[in-house]
Amino acid sequence: MESTIQSAKKRDNTVNNAFASHFAKSMFLTVVGLAILVFIGTRMFTHIDLNLYGYMVGTITFLGGFFYRFISWGERPPTKIIIKKGLKLLFRKSTAKTAVSHLAIYDFIKKRGFYRWMQHILIGWGCVLACLVTFPLVFSWMYFNMDGNGYYTVVLMGVDLVRIKADGIIAWFSYNALNISAIMVITGVCMALYRRMKNMQARAEQKFMYDFLPLYMLLFISVTGLLLTVQNVFLHGWMQPQMSLIHQFSVIVTLIYLPFGKLAHIPFRPMSVLARNYREHYGEQHMKECKVCGDKFVSVEQSNDVIQVLGTNNMEFNMEDGFNLAELCLPCRRKYRIARFSGFATHQVKVKEANQNARG
Amino acid sequence: MVKKRLYLELENCIGCRSCLAACTQCGGHEQRNRNYVYDVNPLKNRQTMPLMCLHCVNPACARSCPAQAIQIHETGAVLSALVEKCIGCQNCTIACPYGIPKFDTEQNLMYKCDLCIDRTKDGIPPMCASVCPSNTLQWLTDEEIEAKQKQFNLDNGKWVTSMPYLEGETNVRVNLPGILQGVTKLF
Numbered sequence: 415m416e417s418t419i420q421s422a423k424k425r426d427n428t429v430n431n432a433f434a435s436h437f438a439k440s441m442f443l444t445v446v447g448l449a450i451l452v453f454i455g456t457r458m459f460t461h462i463d464l465n466l467y468g469y470m471v472g473t474i475t476f477l478g479g480f481f482y483r484f485i486s487w488g489e490r491p492p493t494k495i496i497i498k499k500g501l502k503l504l505f506r507k508s509t510a511k512t513a514v515s516h517l518a519i520y521d522f523i524k525k526r527g528f529y530r531w532m533q534h535i536l537i538g539w540g541c542v543l544a545c546l547v548t549f550p551l552v553f554s555w556m557y558f559n560m561d562g563n564g565y566y567t568v569v570l571m572g573v574d575l576v577r578i579k580a581d582g583i584i585a586w587f588s589y590n591a592l593n594i595s596a597i598m599v600i601t602g603v604c605m606a607l608y609r610r611m612k613n614m615q616a617r618a619e620q621k622f623m624y625d626f627l628p629l630y631m632l633l634f635i636s637v638t639g640l641l642l643t644v645q646n647v648f649l650h651g652w653m654q655p656q657m658s659l660i661h662q663f664s665v666i667v668t669l670i671y672l673p674f675g676k677l678a679h680i681p682f683r684p685m686s687v688l689a690r691n692y693r694e695h696y697g698e699q700h701m702k703e704c705k706v707c708g709d710k711f712v713s714v715e716q717s718n719d720v721i722q723v724l725g726t727n728n729m730e731f732n733m734e735d736g737f738n739l740a741e742l743c744l745p746c747r748r749k750y751r752i753a754r755f756s757g758f759a760t761h762q763v764k765v766k767e768a769n770q771n772a773r774g
Numbered sequence: 775m776v777k778k779r780l781y782l783e784l785e786n787c788i789g790c791r792s793c794l795a796a797c798t799q800c801g802g803h804e805q806r807n808r809n810y811v812y813d814v815n816p817l818k819n820r821q822t823m824p825l826m827c828l829h830c831v832n833p834a835c836a837r838s839c840p841a842q843a844i845q846i847h848e849t850g851a852v853l854s855a856l857v858e859k860c861i862g863c864q865n866c867t868i869a870c871p872y873g874i875p876k877f878d879t880e881q882n883l884m885y886k887c888d889l890c891i892d893r894t895k896d897g898i899p900p901m902c903a904s905v906c907p908s909n910t911l912q913w914l915t916d917e918e919i920e921a922k923q924k925q926f927n928l929d930n931g932k933w934v935t936s937m938p939y940l941e942g943e944t945n946v947r948v949n950l951p952g953i954l955q956g957v958t959k960l961f
Protein backbone atom coordinates (compact mmCIF):
# COMPACT_ATOMS: atom_id res chain seq x y z
CA MET A 415 0.00 0.00 0.00
CA GLU A 416 2.69 2.43 1.06
CA SER A 417 4.76 1.65 -1.96
CA THR A 418 1.84 2.36 -4.28
CA ILE A 419 1.36 5.74 -2.65
CA GLN A 420 5.03 6.44 -3.01
CA SER A 421 5.13 5.46 -6.65
CA ALA A 422 2.02 7.54 -7.23
CA LYS A 423 3.80 10.48 -5.62
CA LYS A 424 6.80 9.87 -7.79
CA ARG A 425 4.65 9.88 -10.87
CA ASP A 426 3.07 13.17 -9.80
CA ASN A 427 6.43 14.85 -9.82
CA THR A 428 7.58 13.90 -13.29
CA VAL A 429 7.91 16.51 -16.00
CA ASN A 430 5.19 14.77 -17.98
CA ASN A 431 2.56 16.03 -15.58
CA ALA A 432 3.34 19.60 -16.52
CA PHE A 433 1.69 18.95 -19.86
CA ALA A 434 -1.90 18.19 -20.71
CA SER A 435 -0.88 15.64 -23.33
CA HIS A 436 1.96 13.94 -25.11
CA PHE A 437 1.21 16.25 -28.02
CA ALA A 438 1.49 19.40 -25.90
CA LYS A 439 4.78 18.21 -24.45
CA SER A 440 6.35 17.38 -27.81
CA MET A 441 5.14 20.61 -29.34
CA PHE A 442 6.37 22.72 -26.42
CA LEU A 443 9.80 21.08 -26.24
CA THR A 444 10.32 21.31 -30.00
CA VAL A 445 9.32 24.95 -30.24
CA VAL A 446 11.50 25.82 -27.25
CA GLY A 447 14.37 23.85 -28.78
CA LEU A 448 13.92 25.70 -32.07
CA ALA A 449 13.84 29.05 -30.27
CA ILE A 450 17.08 28.24 -28.43
CA LEU A 451 18.77 27.17 -31.65
CA VAL A 452 17.60 30.34 -33.36
CA PHE A 453 18.85 32.37 -30.40
CA ILE A 454 22.30 30.81 -30.74
CA GLY A 455 22.35 30.77 -34.52
CA THR A 456 21.32 34.37 -35.00
CA ARG A 457 23.70 35.77 -32.41
CA MET A 458 20.89 36.63 -30.00
CA PHE A 459 18.27 37.38 -32.64
CA THR A 460 20.36 40.00 -34.42
CA HIS A 461 20.54 38.25 -37.80
CA ILE A 462 17.03 36.99 -38.51
CA ASP A 463 16.08 36.97 -42.19
CA LEU A 464 12.54 38.33 -41.89
CA ASN A 465 12.02 37.77 -45.59
CA LEU A 466 11.57 34.12 -44.69
CA TYR A 467 9.32 34.45 -41.65
CA GLY A 468 6.41 32.85 -43.55
CA TYR A 469 8.39 29.64 -43.75
CA MET A 470 9.04 29.85 -40.03
CA VAL A 471 5.34 30.02 -39.23
CA GLY A 472 4.73 27.28 -41.82
CA THR A 473 7.28 25.03 -40.15
CA ILE A 474 5.65 25.42 -36.77
CA THR A 475 2.22 24.67 -38.26
CA PHE A 476 3.79 21.63 -39.90
CA LEU A 477 5.12 20.48 -36.53
CA GLY A 478 1.57 20.61 -35.16
CA GLY A 479 0.32 18.29 -37.90
CA PHE A 480 3.39 16.12 -37.65
CA PHE A 481 3.07 15.48 -33.93
CA TYR A 482 -0.68 15.00 -34.18
CA ARG A 483 -0.30 12.37 -36.88
CA PHE A 484 2.70 10.54 -35.51
CA ILE A 485 1.77 10.48 -31.85
CA SER A 486 -1.59 8.94 -32.66
CA TRP A 487 0.18 6.50 -34.95
CA GLY A 488 2.79 5.64 -32.32
CA GLU A 489 0.01 4.76 -29.88
CA ARG A 490 -0.96 1.70 -31.93
CA PRO A 491 0.25 -1.39 -30.02
CA PRO A 492 2.47 -2.89 -32.79
CA THR A 493 4.00 0.49 -33.62
CA LYS A 494 4.73 1.19 -29.98
CA ILE A 495 6.59 -2.10 -29.59
CA ILE A 496 8.80 -1.60 -32.65
CA ILE A 497 9.62 2.00 -31.73
CA LYS A 498 10.37 1.18 -28.10
CA LYS A 499 12.48 -1.92 -28.70
CA GLY A 500 14.01 -0.54 -31.88
CA LEU A 501 15.23 2.60 -30.13
CA LYS A 502 16.89 0.49 -27.43
CA LEU A 503 18.81 -1.32 -30.17
CA LEU A 504 19.72 1.86 -32.01
CA PHE A 505 23.40 1.52 -31.17
CA ARG A 506 23.93 -1.84 -32.80
CA LYS A 507 26.93 -2.08 -35.10
CA SER A 508 24.77 -2.74 -38.15
CA THR A 509 22.63 0.39 -37.66
CA ALA A 510 24.85 2.64 -39.77
CA LYS A 511 24.97 0.16 -42.63
CA THR A 512 21.22 -0.48 -42.54
CA ALA A 513 20.48 3.23 -42.32
CA VAL A 514 22.62 4.03 -45.35
CA SER A 515 21.07 1.21 -47.34
CA HIS A 516 17.47 2.04 -46.36
CA LEU A 517 17.51 5.81 -46.03
CA ALA A 518 20.31 7.09 -48.24
CA ILE A 519 20.76 4.85 -51.25
CA TYR A 520 17.41 3.03 -51.15
CA ASP A 521 18.83 -0.38 -52.05
CA PHE A 522 15.49 -2.08 -51.62
CA ILE A 523 13.86 0.20 -54.19
CA LYS A 524 16.56 -0.64 -56.70
CA LYS A 525 15.51 -4.26 -56.33
CA ARG A 526 11.95 -3.20 -57.10
CA GLY A 527 13.03 -1.60 -60.34
CA PHE A 528 15.81 0.65 -61.61
CA TYR A 529 13.48 3.26 -63.06
CA ARG A 530 11.60 3.68 -59.79
CA TRP A 531 14.87 3.78 -57.88
CA MET A 532 16.20 6.54 -60.15
CA GLN A 533 13.10 8.67 -59.74
CA HIS A 534 13.17 8.10 -56.01
CA ILE A 535 16.83 9.08 -55.72
CA LEU A 536 16.17 12.27 -57.71
CA ILE A 537 13.07 13.28 -55.76
CA GLY A 538 14.39 12.12 -52.39
CA TRP A 539 17.80 13.68 -52.55
CA GLY A 540 16.48 16.77 -54.31
CA CYS A 541 14.11 17.35 -51.38
CA VAL A 542 16.79 16.56 -48.77
CA LEU A 543 19.21 18.97 -50.40
CA ALA A 544 16.54 21.65 -50.60
CA CYS A 545 15.63 21.18 -46.93
CA LEU A 546 19.28 21.29 -45.89
CA VAL A 547 19.61 24.65 -47.59
CA THR A 548 16.21 26.12 -46.78
CA PHE A 549 15.72 25.42 -43.09
CA PRO A 550 19.10 26.68 -41.86
CA LEU A 551 18.39 29.86 -43.81
CA VAL A 552 14.81 30.14 -42.49
CA PHE A 553 15.92 29.87 -38.88
CA SER A 554 19.11 31.79 -39.66
CA TRP A 555 21.29 28.95 -38.42
CA MET A 556 23.36 29.73 -41.47
CA TYR A 557 23.80 33.08 -43.14
CA PHE A 558 26.29 34.95 -45.27
CA ASN A 559 28.10 38.12 -44.17
CA MET A 560 30.11 40.33 -46.49
CA ASP A 561 32.84 41.95 -44.40
CA GLY A 562 35.52 42.55 -46.97
CA ASN A 563 34.87 43.30 -50.62
CA GLY A 564 34.37 40.25 -52.78
CA TYR A 565 34.33 37.78 -49.91
CA TYR A 566 31.46 36.20 -48.01
CA THR A 567 31.82 34.85 -44.49
CA VAL A 568 29.64 31.79 -43.96
CA VAL A 569 28.26 31.90 -40.42
CA LEU A 570 26.98 28.59 -39.07
CA MET A 571 25.27 28.57 -35.66
CA GLY A 572 26.82 31.94 -34.89
CA VAL A 573 30.33 30.76 -35.66
CA ASP A 574 32.31 32.21 -38.56
CA LEU A 575 32.86 29.06 -40.51
CA VAL A 576 34.76 30.00 -43.63
CA ARG A 577 35.49 32.93 -45.93
CA ILE A 578 34.62 32.24 -49.52
CA LYS A 579 35.11 34.20 -52.70
CA ALA A 580 31.82 35.76 -53.78
CA ASP A 581 32.35 34.61 -57.36
CA GLY A 582 34.11 31.36 -56.44
CA ILE A 583 33.00 27.81 -57.01
CA ILE A 584 31.73 27.16 -53.44
CA ALA A 585 29.69 30.34 -53.57
CA TRP A 586 28.30 29.32 -56.96
CA PHE A 587 27.13 26.02 -55.56
CA SER A 588 25.60 27.75 -52.56
CA TYR A 589 23.63 30.19 -54.72
CA ASN A 590 22.52 27.45 -57.06
CA ALA A 591 21.89 24.62 -54.58
CA LEU A 592 18.15 25.21 -54.71
CA ASN A 593 18.20 25.38 -58.51
CA ILE A 594 20.03 22.08 -58.67
CA SER A 595 17.61 20.48 -56.24
CA ALA A 596 14.67 21.91 -58.21
CA ILE A 597 15.97 20.36 -61.40
CA MET A 598 16.47 17.03 -59.62
CA VAL A 599 12.95 17.08 -58.23
CA ILE A 600 11.39 18.16 -61.53
CA THR A 601 13.19 15.37 -63.40
CA GLY A 602 12.18 12.80 -60.77
CA VAL A 603 8.58 13.96 -60.66
CA CYS A 604 8.33 13.90 -64.46
CA MET A 605 9.68 10.34 -64.45
CA ALA A 606 7.09 9.41 -61.82
CA LEU A 607 4.27 11.09 -63.76
CA TYR A 608 5.35 9.37 -66.97
CA ARG A 609 5.32 6.00 -65.21
CA ARG A 610 1.89 6.70 -63.77
CA MET A 611 0.54 7.55 -67.22
CA LYS A 612 2.10 4.63 -69.06
CA ASN A 613 2.21 1.75 -66.59
CA MET A 614 -1.07 -0.16 -66.80
CA GLN A 615 -0.82 -1.41 -63.25
CA ALA A 616 -0.21 2.06 -61.86
CA ARG A 617 -3.10 3.34 -63.94
CA ALA A 618 -5.45 0.77 -62.48
CA GLU A 619 -4.54 1.44 -58.88
CA GLN A 620 -3.64 5.11 -58.59
CA LYS A 621 -5.87 7.73 -57.04
CA PHE A 622 -5.59 11.41 -57.74
CA MET A 623 -5.53 12.52 -54.13
CA TYR A 624 -3.08 9.91 -52.93
CA ASP A 625 -0.70 9.39 -55.84
CA PHE A 626 -0.84 12.49 -58.02
CA LEU A 627 -1.42 15.31 -55.56
CA PRO A 628 1.97 14.96 -53.80
CA LEU A 629 3.73 14.87 -57.18
CA TYR A 630 1.93 17.98 -58.38
CA MET A 631 2.76 19.73 -55.11
CA LEU A 632 6.45 18.94 -55.48
CA LEU A 633 6.26 20.14 -59.06
CA PHE A 634 4.51 23.34 -57.94
CA ILE A 635 7.28 24.05 -55.42
CA SER A 636 10.12 23.30 -57.82
CA VAL A 637 8.72 25.19 -60.78
CA THR A 638 7.86 28.33 -58.80
CA GLY A 639 11.27 28.16 -57.12
CA LEU A 640 13.05 27.84 -60.41
CA LEU A 641 10.97 30.68 -61.87
CA LEU A 642 12.35 32.94 -59.13
CA THR A 643 15.82 32.37 -60.54
CA VAL A 644 14.60 32.89 -64.10
CA GLN A 645 13.02 36.19 -63.11
CA ASN A 646 16.20 37.32 -61.41
CA VAL A 647 18.59 36.31 -64.14
CA PHE A 648 16.64 36.99 -67.31
CA LEU A 649 13.80 39.37 -66.42
CA HIS A 650 15.56 41.82 -64.11
CA GLY A 651 13.42 40.66 -61.20
CA TRP A 652 10.10 41.28 -62.95
CA MET A 653 7.20 40.02 -60.79
CA GLN A 654 9.73 38.50 -58.43
CA PRO A 655 8.05 39.60 -55.15
CA GLN A 656 4.72 38.12 -56.29
CA MET A 657 6.33 34.88 -57.35
CA SER A 658 8.21 34.61 -54.08
CA LEU A 659 4.85 34.74 -52.27
CA ILE A 660 3.42 32.06 -54.55
CA HIS A 661 6.48 29.93 -53.92
CA GLN A 662 6.16 30.46 -50.19
CA PHE A 663 2.53 29.42 -50.38
CA SER A 664 3.42 26.24 -52.26
CA VAL A 665 6.04 25.25 -49.69
CA ILE A 666 3.86 25.94 -46.68
CA VAL A 667 0.85 24.08 -48.08
CA THR A 668 3.06 21.08 -48.86
CA LEU A 669 4.58 21.16 -45.39
CA ILE A 670 1.14 21.17 -43.79
CA TYR A 671 0.00 18.34 -46.07
CA LEU A 672 3.14 16.25 -45.61
CA PRO A 673 2.21 14.20 -42.51
CA PHE A 674 -1.17 13.18 -43.92
CA GLY A 675 -0.73 11.84 -47.42
CA LYS A 676 1.71 9.74 -49.33
CA LEU A 677 4.60 11.97 -48.30
CA ALA A 678 4.07 10.83 -44.71
CA HIS A 679 6.39 7.95 -45.49
CA ILE A 680 9.34 10.37 -45.42
CA PRO A 681 9.42 11.06 -41.67
CA PHE A 682 8.13 7.56 -41.09
CA ARG A 683 10.66 5.54 -43.01
CA PRO A 684 13.45 5.43 -40.37
CA MET A 685 11.19 2.87 -38.66
CA SER A 686 12.45 0.32 -41.16
CA VAL A 687 15.92 0.58 -39.63
CA LEU A 688 14.43 0.02 -36.19
CA ALA A 689 12.49 -2.96 -37.50
CA ARG A 690 15.58 -4.47 -39.08
CA ASN A 691 17.57 -4.07 -35.84
CA TYR A 692 14.70 -5.59 -33.91
CA ARG A 693 14.62 -8.64 -36.16
CA GLU A 694 18.38 -9.08 -36.26
CA HIS A 695 18.94 -8.64 -32.54
CA TYR A 696 16.20 -10.95 -31.32
CA GLY A 697 16.89 -13.38 -34.16
CA GLU A 698 20.37 -13.88 -32.73
CA GLN A 699 19.01 -14.37 -29.22
CA HIS A 700 16.48 -17.14 -29.32
CA MET A 701 14.53 -18.55 -32.22
CA LYS A 702 11.15 -20.14 -31.93
CA GLU A 703 10.80 -23.72 -33.10
CA CYS A 704 7.77 -24.93 -34.99
CA LYS A 705 5.79 -27.36 -32.87
CA VAL A 706 5.23 -29.70 -35.79
CA CYS A 707 8.40 -29.69 -37.89
CA GLY A 708 10.90 -28.11 -35.49
CA ASP A 709 12.07 -25.45 -37.94
CA LYS A 710 13.23 -22.21 -36.41
CA PHE A 711 11.05 -19.63 -38.08
CA VAL A 712 10.96 -16.42 -36.02
CA SER A 713 12.49 -14.96 -32.88
CA VAL A 714 10.67 -15.79 -29.66
CA GLU A 715 10.55 -12.09 -28.84
CA GLN A 716 8.79 -11.10 -32.04
CA SER A 717 6.40 -14.01 -31.83
CA ASN A 718 5.43 -13.02 -28.29
CA ASP A 719 5.04 -9.40 -29.31
CA VAL A 720 2.70 -10.32 -32.14
CA ILE A 721 0.70 -12.61 -29.86
CA GLN A 722 0.39 -9.76 -27.38
CA VAL A 723 -0.64 -7.27 -30.06
CA LEU A 724 -3.28 -9.65 -31.37
CA GLY A 725 -4.37 -10.21 -27.78
CA THR A 726 -5.13 -6.51 -27.40
CA ASN A 727 -7.44 -6.98 -30.38
CA ASN A 728 -9.06 -10.02 -28.75
CA MET A 729 -7.51 -12.36 -31.27
CA GLU A 730 -6.15 -15.62 -30.00
CA PHE A 731 -5.69 -18.56 -32.29
CA ASN A 732 -6.10 -21.50 -29.95
CA MET A 733 -7.30 -24.57 -31.79
CA GLU A 734 -9.61 -27.27 -30.45
CA ASP A 735 -6.85 -29.86 -30.70
CA GLY A 736 -4.52 -27.95 -28.41
CA PHE A 737 -2.51 -26.08 -31.02
CA ASN A 738 -1.97 -22.40 -31.00
CA LEU A 739 -1.37 -21.20 -34.52
CA ALA A 740 1.50 -19.01 -33.33
CA GLU A 741 3.42 -22.20 -32.53
CA LEU A 742 3.46 -23.33 -36.14
CA CYS A 743 5.89 -22.23 -38.81
CA LEU A 744 4.28 -20.79 -41.92
CA PRO A 745 4.30 -23.92 -44.15
CA CYS A 746 2.97 -25.99 -41.25
CA ARG A 747 0.34 -23.36 -40.56
CA ARG A 748 -0.84 -23.62 -44.16
CA LYS A 749 -0.82 -27.40 -44.10
CA TYR A 750 -2.69 -27.32 -40.81
CA ARG A 751 -5.33 -25.20 -42.51
CA ILE A 752 -5.62 -27.74 -45.31
CA ALA A 753 -5.97 -30.36 -42.60
CA ARG A 754 -8.82 -28.39 -41.04
CA PHE A 755 -10.52 -28.21 -44.43
CA SER A 756 -10.06 -31.83 -45.44
CA GLY A 757 -10.08 -33.67 -42.13
CA PHE A 758 -6.78 -35.34 -43.05
CA ALA A 759 -3.72 -34.30 -41.00
CA THR A 760 -1.63 -32.94 -43.87
CA HIS A 761 0.75 -31.19 -41.47
CA GLN A 762 1.72 -34.50 -39.90
CA VAL A 763 2.91 -35.97 -43.21
CA LYS A 764 6.68 -35.64 -43.15
CA VAL A 765 7.02 -34.33 -46.67
CA LYS A 766 8.39 -30.95 -47.58
CA GLU A 767 5.66 -28.77 -49.03
CA ALA A 768 5.39 -28.85 -52.80
CA ASN A 769 6.96 -25.99 -54.72
CA GLN A 770 5.25 -22.82 -53.51
CA ASN A 771 7.72 -20.42 -55.06
CA ALA A 772 6.01 -17.22 -56.04
CA ARG A 773 7.55 -17.37 -59.50
CA GLY A 774 6.28 -20.90 -60.06
CA MET B 775 -23.19 -3.24 -58.82
CA VAL B 776 -24.05 -6.44 -56.99
CA LYS B 777 -21.51 -7.40 -54.36
CA LYS B 778 -19.85 -10.67 -55.19
CA ARG B 779 -17.51 -12.81 -53.17
CA LEU B 780 -14.80 -15.28 -53.86
CA TYR B 781 -16.22 -18.68 -53.04
CA LEU B 782 -14.10 -21.83 -52.73
CA GLU B 783 -15.40 -25.32 -53.29
CA LEU B 784 -12.20 -26.94 -52.22
CA GLU B 785 -12.67 -30.54 -53.24
CA ASN B 786 -13.16 -29.59 -56.88
CA CYS B 787 -9.47 -28.73 -57.13
CA ILE B 788 -7.59 -30.79 -59.69
CA GLY B 789 -4.19 -29.29 -58.92
CA CYS B 790 -3.65 -27.62 -62.29
CA ARG B 791 -2.34 -24.45 -60.61
CA SER B 792 -3.99 -22.24 -63.20
CA CYS B 793 -4.96 -19.93 -60.35
CA LEU B 794 -1.30 -19.43 -59.45
CA ALA B 795 -0.32 -18.84 -63.07
CA ALA B 796 -3.14 -16.34 -63.51
CA CYS B 797 -2.21 -14.65 -60.24
CA THR B 798 1.25 -13.85 -61.59
CA GLN B 799 -0.36 -11.99 -64.49
CA CYS B 800 -2.51 -9.66 -62.43
CA GLY B 801 -1.63 -5.99 -62.50
CA GLY B 802 0.73 -5.17 -59.65
CA HIS B 803 1.67 -8.75 -58.90
CA GLU B 804 4.89 -8.40 -60.90
CA GLN B 805 5.05 -11.99 -62.18
CA ARG B 806 4.74 -13.49 -58.73
CA ASN B 807 1.83 -15.50 -57.45
CA ARG B 808 0.41 -14.78 -54.05
CA ASN B 809 -1.44 -17.94 -53.11
CA TYR B 810 -0.87 -21.64 -52.58
CA VAL B 811 -1.96 -25.04 -53.80
CA TYR B 812 -1.38 -27.96 -51.44
CA ASP B 813 -1.46 -31.72 -51.75
CA VAL B 814 -3.82 -32.98 -49.09
CA ASN B 815 -2.09 -36.35 -48.66
CA PRO B 816 1.01 -36.03 -50.80
CA LEU B 817 2.23 -39.65 -50.71
CA LYS B 818 -1.15 -41.30 -51.13
CA ASN B 819 -3.37 -39.53 -53.62
CA ARG B 820 -3.74 -36.60 -55.99
CA GLN B 821 -6.27 -34.51 -54.09
CA THR B 822 -5.15 -30.91 -53.92
CA MET B 823 -6.65 -27.80 -52.41
CA PRO B 824 -5.95 -24.15 -53.02
CA LEU B 825 -5.16 -21.99 -50.04
CA MET B 826 -6.13 -18.41 -50.68
CA CYS B 827 -6.15 -15.34 -48.50
CA LEU B 828 -9.61 -15.41 -46.94
CA HIS B 829 -9.79 -11.63 -46.49
CA CYS B 830 -10.76 -11.60 -42.83
CA VAL B 831 -13.23 -8.98 -41.70
CA ASN B 832 -10.89 -8.30 -38.77
CA PRO B 833 -7.53 -9.16 -40.31
CA ALA B 834 -4.69 -10.16 -37.98
CA CYS B 835 -2.09 -9.07 -40.54
CA ALA B 836 -3.36 -5.49 -40.62
CA ARG B 837 -3.82 -5.42 -36.85
CA SER B 838 -0.21 -6.44 -36.31
CA CYS B 839 1.25 -4.05 -38.89
CA PRO B 840 3.22 -1.29 -37.15
CA ALA B 841 3.24 0.84 -40.30
CA GLN B 842 -0.45 0.73 -41.20
CA ALA B 843 0.74 -0.53 -44.56
CA ILE B 844 -1.99 -3.14 -44.94
CA GLN B 845 -5.17 -1.32 -45.77
CA ILE B 846 -8.68 -2.60 -46.12
CA HIS B 847 -10.54 -1.66 -49.28
CA GLU B 848 -14.14 -0.54 -49.15
CA THR B 849 -15.10 -3.82 -50.84
CA GLY B 850 -13.67 -5.68 -47.84
CA ALA B 851 -10.51 -6.85 -49.61
CA VAL B 852 -7.44 -6.80 -47.38
CA LEU B 853 -4.86 -5.21 -49.62
CA SER B 854 -1.21 -6.01 -50.08
CA ALA B 855 1.17 -3.74 -48.17
CA LEU B 856 1.56 -0.22 -49.53
CA VAL B 857 5.05 -0.26 -51.00
CA GLU B 858 6.05 3.06 -49.50
CA LYS B 859 4.88 2.16 -46.02
CA CYS B 860 5.95 -1.47 -45.52
CA ILE B 861 8.99 -1.49 -43.24
CA GLY B 862 9.73 -5.17 -43.62
CA CYS B 863 9.20 -6.29 -40.02
CA GLN B 864 7.27 -9.41 -41.11
CA ASN B 865 4.78 -9.13 -38.26
CA CYS B 866 1.99 -9.85 -40.72
CA THR B 867 3.47 -13.16 -41.86
CA ILE B 868 3.55 -14.51 -38.33
CA ALA B 869 0.24 -12.97 -37.31
CA CYS B 870 -1.81 -14.50 -40.12
CA PRO B 871 -3.58 -17.64 -38.85
CA TYR B 872 -3.36 -19.14 -42.34
CA GLY B 873 0.26 -18.27 -43.14
CA ILE B 874 -0.70 -16.37 -46.30
CA PRO B 875 1.51 -13.24 -46.60
CA LYS B 876 4.72 -13.73 -48.57
CA PHE B 877 7.85 -11.71 -47.99
CA ASP B 878 10.56 -10.55 -50.36
CA THR B 879 13.75 -10.04 -48.35
CA GLU B 880 15.55 -8.30 -51.22
CA GLN B 881 12.83 -5.73 -51.79
CA ASN B 882 12.14 -5.60 -48.04
CA LEU B 883 8.48 -5.86 -48.90
CA MET B 884 5.55 -8.03 -47.97
CA TYR B 885 3.03 -9.03 -50.61
CA LYS B 886 -0.23 -10.85 -50.36
CA CYS B 887 -3.42 -11.52 -52.27
CA ASP B 888 -5.26 -8.25 -52.86
CA LEU B 889 -8.21 -10.01 -54.48
CA CYS B 890 -7.02 -8.39 -57.75
CA ILE B 891 -8.42 -5.14 -56.49
CA ASP B 892 -7.98 -3.40 -59.84
CA ARG B 893 -10.48 -5.93 -61.22
CA THR B 894 -12.80 -6.70 -58.31
CA LYS B 895 -13.41 -3.05 -57.46
CA ASP B 896 -15.15 -2.85 -60.84
CA GLY B 897 -16.99 -6.14 -60.40
CA ILE B 898 -14.63 -8.20 -62.57
CA PRO B 899 -13.74 -11.55 -60.99
CA PRO B 900 -10.20 -11.96 -59.65
CA MET B 901 -7.68 -13.67 -61.91
CA CYS B 902 -7.77 -16.99 -60.05
CA ALA B 903 -11.56 -17.29 -60.22
CA SER B 904 -11.71 -16.30 -63.86
CA VAL B 905 -9.34 -19.08 -64.96
CA CYS B 906 -10.21 -21.92 -62.61
CA PRO B 907 -11.29 -24.81 -64.90
CA SER B 908 -12.93 -26.90 -62.18
CA ASN B 909 -15.08 -24.30 -60.43
CA THR B 910 -13.02 -24.54 -57.29
CA LEU B 911 -12.76 -20.78 -57.26
CA GLN B 912 -15.95 -18.96 -58.08
CA TRP B 913 -17.11 -15.37 -58.02
CA LEU B 914 -20.66 -15.36 -56.67
CA THR B 915 -23.31 -13.16 -55.11
CA ASP B 916 -24.46 -13.86 -51.58
CA GLU B 917 -27.75 -15.30 -52.95
CA GLU B 918 -25.88 -17.77 -55.12
CA ILE B 919 -23.73 -18.85 -52.19
CA GLU B 920 -26.84 -19.31 -50.07
CA ALA B 921 -28.43 -21.41 -52.79
CA LYS B 922 -25.34 -23.61 -52.84
CA GLN B 923 -25.51 -23.93 -49.11
CA LYS B 924 -29.14 -25.06 -49.30
CA GLN B 925 -28.29 -27.50 -52.03
CA PHE B 926 -25.63 -29.23 -49.98
CA ASN B 927 -26.70 -28.73 -46.38
CA LEU B 928 -27.73 -32.07 -44.95
CA ASP B 929 -28.29 -30.80 -41.40
CA ASN B 930 -25.47 -32.97 -40.14
CA GLY B 931 -23.20 -30.04 -39.30
CA LYS B 932 -20.78 -31.01 -42.01
CA TRP B 933 -21.24 -27.97 -44.14
CA VAL B 934 -17.90 -26.32 -43.78
CA THR B 935 -18.18 -22.70 -44.57
CA SER B 936 -16.50 -19.65 -43.17
CA MET B 937 -18.09 -19.68 -39.73
CA PRO B 938 -17.79 -21.23 -37.21
CA TYR B 939 -15.01 -23.31 -38.72
CA LEU B 940 -12.56 -20.49 -39.23
CA GLU B 941 -10.94 -18.18 -36.74
CA GLY B 942 -13.08 -15.22 -37.63
CA GLU B 943 -15.55 -13.81 -40.12
CA THR B 944 -14.05 -13.71 -43.60
CA ASN B 945 -15.06 -12.09 -46.85
CA VAL B 946 -14.14 -15.20 -48.82
CA ARG B 947 -16.47 -18.13 -48.30
CA VAL B 948 -15.10 -21.66 -48.08
CA ASN B 949 -17.04 -24.82 -48.58
CA LEU B 950 -16.43 -28.56 -48.79
CA PRO B 951 -19.76 -30.19 -49.43
CA GLY B 952 -18.69 -33.26 -51.36
CA ILE B 953 -15.95 -34.96 -49.42
CA LEU B 954 -17.47 -34.59 -45.99
CA GLN B 955 -20.89 -35.72 -47.10
CA GLY B 956 -19.75 -38.52 -49.34
CA VAL B 957 -21.40 -36.89 -52.32
CA THR B 958 -19.95 -37.37 -55.78
CA LYS B 959 -20.41 -34.27 -57.82
CA LEU B 960 -21.14 -34.31 -61.51
CA PHE B 961 -19.92 -31.42 -63.58
